[in-house]
Amino acid sequence: xxxxxxxxxxxxxxxxxxxxxxxxxxxxxxxxxxxxxxxxxxxxxxxxxxxxxxxxxxxxxxxxxxxxxxxxxxxxxxxxxxxxxxxxxxxxxxxxxxxxxxxxxxxxxxxxxxxxxxxxxxxxxxxxxxxxxxxxxxxxxxxxxxxxxxxxxxxxxxxxxxxxxxxxxxxxxxxxxxxxxxxxxxxxxxxxxxxxxxxxxxxxxxxxxxxxxxxxxxxxxxxxxxxxxxxxxxxxxxxxxxxxxxxxxxxxxxxxxxxxxxxxxxxxxxxxxxxxxxxxxxxxxxxxxxxxxxx
Numbered sequence: 001x002x003x004x005x006x007x008x009x010x011x012x013x014x015x016x017x018x019x020x021x022x023x024x025x026x027x028x029x030x031x032x033x034x035x036x037x038x039x040x041x042x043x044x045x046x047x048x049x050x051x052x053x054x055x056x057x058x059x060x061x062x063x064x065x066x067x068x069x070x071x072x073x074x075x076x077x078x079x080x081x082x083x084x085x086x087x088x089x090x091x092x093x094x095x096x097x098x099x100x101x102x103x104x105x106x107x108x109x110x111x112x113x114x115x116x117x118x119x120x121x122x123x124x125x126x127x128x129x130x131x132x133x134x135x136x137x138x139x140x141x142x143x144x145x146x147x148x149x150x151x152x153x154x155x156x157x158x159x160x161x162x163x164x165x166x167x168x169x170x171x172x173x174x175x176x177x178x179x180x181x182x183x184x185x186x187x188x189x190x191x192x193x194x195x196x197x198x199x200x201x202x203x204x205x206x207x208x209x210x211x212x213x214x215x216x217x218x219x220x221x222x223x224x225x226x227x228x229x230x231x232x233x234x235x236x237x238x239x240x241x242x243x244x245x246x247x248x249x250x251x252x253x254x255x256x257x258x259x260x261x262x263x264x265x266x267x268x269x270x271x272x273x274x275x276x277x278x279x280x281x282x283x284x285x286x287x288x289x290x291x292x293x294x295x
Contacts, residue, residue: 007165010060010089011203011221015214018182019174022216023060024203025053025224028165033226034093037265043103043110047081048095049166050139050159055083056091056224057157057170058118058143063087066122072134072142074114077101090227092263106137116142118150140168147172154180156187160198167198169206186214228264235259235268239275240282247275 007028014021031049040048055070062068065087072081078101083093104110114134121127130150134142140157147155155172169190173183189210197206207216239247239259250257257270270278 006221006223008224009221010056010224012060012219013207013216014219015182015186015211015216017214018186019177020182020186021172021174022186023057023168023170024207025057025060025168025170026165026203027052027056027167027224030091030224030226031161031166032164034091038095040095041097041101041103043101043105044078044095044097046105046161047078047107047110047139048083048093049161050168051081051083052091052093053159053161053166053168054139054143054157055085055093056089057168059085059087059089060222061170061172062120064120064122065124066120069117069119069121071117071119072111072114072139073117074111074134076110076112076114078107078110089222089224090229091224092226092228094263107134107139107142108137116146118146154183156183156190158190158193158198160195162199165199167203169193169198186211189214228261228266230261230264230266232268235261236270236278236281239270239278244279247279251275 008026008030010023010025012021012023027049031052034048034052035045051070051072055068058070059068067084067086069082069084073079077098078095079098080096083091085091102109107114111134115131116134117129117131119127119129132146132149136142136145140159143157144155147153153172153175155170157168157170159168160166171183171186171190173180193206193210239257247257251272257275259268260266
């Protein structure tokens with residue numbers, strides 16, 4: 001096996017002698033872009049990286065064309081984790097939190113009473129959403145619960161992250177597998193992987209060390225990238241939905257209207273001429289709304 005030189009990728013594999021499939025994921029550049037522009041505390045960064053790993057693992061597992069959204073919400077200090085990923089292996093995300101958030105890795109402390117929602121929006125077909133309570137201390141454990149309850153697919157997940165990168169390993173019984181003995185055996189081997197090894201060694205080295213006695217078939221890896229997808233055009237569409245009188249008021253007070261993308265923090269600035277053009281293109285007439293011309 002050759003070491004994978006990509007920094008951001010996901011790789012599927014199958015065990016030749018077991019009814020188990022797996023995935024290895026590594027994110028570096030993309031998760032750093034995910035954090036850019038946000039002043040996230042360390043505890044939030046880590047959980048958002050875990051969510052990015054999880055959403056991309058789920059997207060690769062479910063194999064559909066469209067968008068998947070992984071969202072966790074609570075009344076605790078970590079209020080929201082949200083990652084959206086698509087079949088083109090692009091993702092974006094955001095977190096919301098209280099400023100006094102504790103520096104902890106325990107989700108039961110950060111997000112007490114949380115719920116996890118998984119929403120699938122296929123290009124063709126019906127939208128699906130599954131919502132489950134989060135009873136476990138980590139996102140990986142809560143995802144294992146989700147697969148067991150909602151999909152009846154025994155699954156084991158390990159997630160690791162530091163300041164530079166985030167990596168994850170998922171093992172899952174094949175649909176229709178009669179028992180979990182194969183998965184339990186392989187999970188025991190995977191559980192010997194340390195955080196330092198996971199974050200420092202190449203993926204092929206890790207998979208060989210863990211499973212050299214259980215031949216596996218590796219599929220070609222797929223690159224993953226951060227892509228917010230926002231644009232001035234989309235921002236203008238949002239602006240056109242704001243009441244004209246409210247836009248007039250902002251222009252009088254500020255001299256401009258600013259819209260900031262909550263995901264990537266890109267700012268879109270509109271002066272009075274820009275706003276007038278946006279509303280004209282959307283079928284509105286600013287001057288008719290108040291009888292005045294905005295200067």
